[in-house]
């Protein structure tokens with residue numbers, strides 16, 4: 001099971017997340033309290049391992065702007081978290097993750113319209129386009145219902161609920177932002193707890209999860 005920690009804004013947190021075992025870090029270039037500047041992202045990314053997955057998060061952004069940020073920052077995958085059409089998601093040289101809001105089972109069908117390899121399932125609830133810390137009914141996304149895509153599960157995940165979510169949805173990756181924060185800031189202890197839970201480091205028993 002892969003883990004993405006999203007909304008990274010400082011080097012100390014980025015290094016800690018990598019050391020604890022995160023597989024990907026997310027950098028938000030959209031309107032958000034976690035928005036990062038290109039310069040700050042560059043400073044962090046240059047310290048990270050070359051092949052590590054660094055995901056840029058965008059909401060209804062111009063393709064030229066995304067491509068410029070990719071060139072400048074060594075971001076190596078993009079997450080499109082707005083109303084991007086299938087055409088908007090095509091033609092990038094990096095892998096594309098399309099985020100879809102899951103309000104009901106029929107929303108899963110939107111996955112078929114997109115050619116991209118990764119589909120991110122998030123909650124439609126909340127004030128912002130993402131990073132709201134709200135979850136959706138995981139039952140509507142149970143494993144076999146989303147075909148042909150690597151599924152990334154997001155929305156309101158925490159160290160306390162992530163194992164249940166994984167058991168129900170059986171995703172390829174889990175993605176967390178609010179659930180590893182304290183007073184609106186990333187909290188290294190929560191990041192460690194989240195990663196330890198998912199990697200099964202502190203659990204007994206024989207839980208079956210997709211890896």
Ligand SMILES: O=C(O)c1ccccc1N[C@@H]1O[C@H](COP(=O)(O)O)[C@@H](O)[C@H]1O
Pocket residue numbers: 006007026028030031032033034035057058059081120122128129130131132133134154155156157175176177178179
């Ligand atoms: O994190 C943000 O601020 C953000 C802003 C705009 C679009 C997406 C954003 N983050 C993504 O939102 C989901 C859910 O996050 P949470 O764990 O519920 O806080 C996740 O995919 C983040 O990558």
